[in-house]
Amino acid sequence: MKVDFRIGDTNVSAVTHQKLCNTPTMINVHDDENTSVEAGKINLNQYGGRLIELVHSGERLVTFKLDGKQYSFDPNRVFSDVGIVATLKKHSSYSEAAHKEIKSFATAYLKHFTLDKEPVIIALHNTVDGTFSVESFVPGASLASDAAAAYASPNRNKFDFFYVTDKKFYDYLKARDFNVVLQDNDRVTEDGSLSVYFSRKGIPYINIEAEIHNLNNQIEMVKVTHEMLKDLGYK
Numbered sequence: 001m002k003v004d005f006r007i008g009d010t011n012v013s014a015v016t017h018q019k020l021c022n023t024p025t026m027i028n029v030h031d032d033e034n035t036s037v038e039a040g041k042i043n044l045n046q047y048g049g050r051l052i053e054l055v056h057s058g059e060r061l062v063t064f065k066l067d068g069k070q071y072s073f074d075p076n077r078v079f080s081d082v083g084i085v086a087t088l089k090k091h092s093s094y095s096e097a098a099h100k101e102i103k104s105f106a107t108a109y110l111k112h113f114t115l116d117k118e119p120v121i122i123a124l125h126n127t128v129d130g131t132f133s134v135e136s137f138v139p140g141a142s143l144a145s146d147a148a149a150a151y152a153s154p155n156r157n158k159f160d161f162f163y164v165t166d167k168k169f170y171d172y173l174k175a176r177d178f179n180v181v182l183q184d185n186d187r188v189t190e191d192g193s194l195s196v197y198f199s200r201k202g203i204p205y206i207n208i209e210a211e212i213h214n215l216n217n218q219i220e221m222v223k224v225t226h227e228m229l230k231d232l233g234y235k
């Protein structure tokens with residue numbers, strides 16, 4: 001199942017993979033994070049659910065032309081006006097017309113899949129740059145102010161970690177000795193990302209970050225997420 005969204009002169013497709021049932025919903029928004037999609041699909045075949053994958057250029061950023069100008073943005077920074085302004089400025093330049101175009105994409109995407117009605121959202125990502133890890137959130141590190149708590153296990157790869165908005169997820173995953181970050185939902189930077197968007201909506205959100213190519217680790221992390229949701233009464 002595929003639905004196309006038009007942004008300027010570019011098409012962004014959302015491809016849905018579904019098996020047995022339509023929950024839980026797993027989402028992938030970065031087109032270069034293919035290990036995460038693979039892990040999601042393997043999990044889907046075993047446990048059921050749906051996975052919504054964004055497909056455009058194979059790159060992280062979406063690039064489009066509008067009125068003869070080229071723009072780029074990060075598709076996980078478009079779920080607030082502040083986020084859209086910042087991502088346009090960071091990756092290209094700002095214009096009101098480009099802002100409007102991106103905002104209608106973000107709105108249409110959320111609406112098409114009725115994501116605001118989900119009981120819980122699982123996001124699938126890969127860490128790719130060799131710097132972003134669970135250690136980015138420990139006290140004194142660059143993103144510490146976004147986190148209410150962070151647990152780095154001595155037994156895990158620091159690039160494989162969970163990022164969650166709900167303390168019961170944090171406690172569960174920490175007890176199972178996984179790397180996990182609890183977002184500080186009151187103080188987190190409003191960057192237009194889905195973790196901030198869903199926390200504002202009161203929808204529990206679990207982001208699974210695994211180092212690119214660490215397929216087996218990510219399969220395990222998706223599996224543990226399903227076990228956790230079951231244990232905590234989500235399905």
Ligand SMILES: [Zn+2]
Binds near residue numbers: 125
């Ligand atoms: Zn990502």
